[in-house]
Amino acid sequence: MTWKFYGFFCRIFLFTANMIVCFLLTFSYSLCRGKDSATTRRLLAGKQNHSPKNEMLGSENSVLEPSDVSPFFKLHEPHKDPTPPVSPHALTPPPPSEPAPSLASLASPNKNQTASKGSKSKSGKSNVTIYALIGAAICFVVLSLSAAIFICYRRGKASSVVPMSSSRELQTTILGGIALFRRSELETACEDFSNVIGTLPGCTLYKGTLPCGAEIAVASTLIKHAYGWSAIAEAQFKNKVEMLSRVNHKNFLKLVGYCEDEKPFTRMMVFEYVSNGSLFEHLHVNEAEHLNWQSRLRMAMGVIYCLYHMYQQYPPVILRNLNSSCIYLTEDNAAKISDISFGDDWKEGEDEFDEPEECTIVYRFALLLLETISGRRPFSNDTGLLILWAHRYLTGEKPLTGMVDPTLRSVPLEQVAALTELVKLCIRDDPWRRPSVGEVTRRMQEITGFSQDQSTPRNSALWWAELEILTV
Structure with a gap:
């Protein structure tokens, strides 16, 4: 796979990971809100069962009338005789009669306690589920980032040579599939043209490294002045560049660019570099x-x-x-x-x-x-x-x-x-x-x-x- 495919794969992978994380967080938030609402309703119901009105509804000395719990029920206490007692013993008020608890009032604490325990256990389970989902989301994000970093690392380690288009520093113009270099770019890449790797009839070979990490072989003519470069030589140079640019085979040393600056006079061809010798x-x-x-x-x-x-x-x-x-x-x-x-x-x-x-x-x-x-x-x-x-x-x-x-x-x-x-x-x-x-x-x-x-x-x-x- 090519470097562009790796970058496209990483972007799709991270986008998918972000979408899944957002979905899990939204789902966890909705689930938490739902559980909190159910717990609130159960607590309100428990408080209503413990209210004084419900205890009064269960007493034996109470009389349940239509104006009591609702506008159609009303609770009245027994009428007392306003006539004062004649006997002095009657001055001592009789002990107040305690209302006997009803079956509903006796059963309500157990029910509320059971409901409270059930709600706590369900709340605990829901919290565990939420924490598990959040933990899974975090793990997925970490694994996604790790996979993306690993892919980029493997892409960098697979070869130190990368496409020239990935470098923002290299200013070149692509003409017909090959690059037009400036002399300053090649001079920097070849360490001021000090890295000589060979000589051929009429030219010198330099090894260079572009800012993007690509290794190149630069062939420069031995002619250093424009007056020594005839019109025929110029036509042959351009013909050679055009001819080599048409060969696109994996068993051919690819021409990737050329340079034709005038000050100072420069005619160079830039090839891919092969390190295993001839x-x-x-x-x-x-x-x-x-x-x-x-x-x-x-x-x-x-x-x-x-x-x-x-x-x-x-x-x-x-x-x-x-x-x-x-x-x-x-x-x-x-x-x-x-x-x-x-x-x-x-x-x-x-x-x-x-x-x-x-x-x-x-x-x-x-x-x-x-x-x-x-x-x-x-x-x-x-x-x-x-x-x-x-x-x-x-x-x-x-x-x-x-x-x-x-x-x-x-x-x-x-x-x-x-x-x-x-x-x-x-x-x-x-x-x-x-x-x-x-x-x-x-x-x-x-x-x-x-x-x-x-x-x-x-x-x-x-x-x-x-x-x-x-x-x-």
């Missing part, structure tokens, strides 16, 4: 990690899939300078074809639509296969050109096992034989008899068994240029 280093430098047989086949399949994609463009994108030095490897050893050189490699008078150009690419791919199988340099002082050294093995004068890189283990000889047969077809003297890029791709897939998805980087260090195009 294929040349992995094949010929002892300090680099050596590739096993399956990794070499997967790399070769990524190259041919990308070349076929480039040739399917209109007009076709023909890569003239194909060798192990212009193929970079990702962390999982997937191939990334690069075309970092400045200017245009077309020779005057050539037509880019001529069929032999495809045959030239096929020929160069065959030489790359020989270098990959043998682990030998394209040229050495001892044996000369690699293709001349391999001629004896291709013609059957020597066994194929002697052509395989001795550092490899468990190499299937049937695959080596099939690959060498394909190499012989691709290096025919007559270019018109060589197979097309599509035919080579099909034959390679039959031999190796690697599909296009299996040949692309699993954990790409930087596949956010496609996101930039989508966000325009």
Whole structure:
């Protein structure tokens, strides 16, 4: 999933959590109000049962009349004789007769006590329910925030490279899917252009880090003044930028931007950065990690899939300078074809639509296969050109096992034989008899068994240029 999907998922998740919490709090408040109202009604009913009128209603010396409890009942005490007593003993008033409690008055305390206990128990249960709901709501909010933070953390840890559009500090203008950088931005990213990682004919390579954390490789021309930059060079530079911007393949080193400032004079191309080195280093430098047989086949399949994609463009994108030095490897050893050189490699008078150009690419791919199988340099002082050294093995004068890189283990000889047969077809003297890029791709897939998805980087260090195009 992409970073935009993660952000959208977090927003939906937090919105849903807030809605659920609000619903639970509203429900708890309504439940509490309902319980309080019921408790209040029971207390009022209990007070009414304990009122003096109800006790008087239960006495035996009372007479219940219609004006008593309501306007239609009235309570009268017995009439006393106003005539004074004659006997002196009668001066002592008789003890007042206490009214005998009625059954209703005797039963009312027990009923009220039972009702009070029941209301307390129900109130306690309702409070426990309310507290449980509030606690569940709080736990849900905490878990929601934790999940959102965890997702954002995983998104940041998955790769230190993030889309350029996520940075508010980087001021760039997106033109046709690539960014137009200012020199000051690239100068800051490349630490005042002190982080040199390599040199190529006509240009210097710098490594940089954008404010958003994206790692980039910046190729700058060696020309430092405008008078040394001709109109033809300017046209070739713009043509190169336009051509590379059309290639959108996971096995291609993506061009993500360029710079063309005048003061000071600057012409730069900005590519994604791949940190695992070139294929040349992995094949010929002892300090680099050596590739096993399956990794070499997967790399070769990524190259041919990308070349076929480039040739399917209109007009076709023909890569003239194909060798192990212009193929970079990702962390999982997937191939990334690069075309970092400045200017245009077309020779005057050539037509880019001529069929032999495809045959030239096929020929160069065959030489790359020989270098990959043998682990030998394209040229050495001892044996000369690699293709001349391999001629004896291709013609059957020597066994194929002697052509395989001795550092490899468990190499299937049937695959080596099939690959060498394909190499012989691709290096025919007559270019018109060589197979097309599509035919080579099909034959390679039959031999190796690697599909296009299996040949692309699993954990790409930087596949956010496609996101930039989508966000325009």
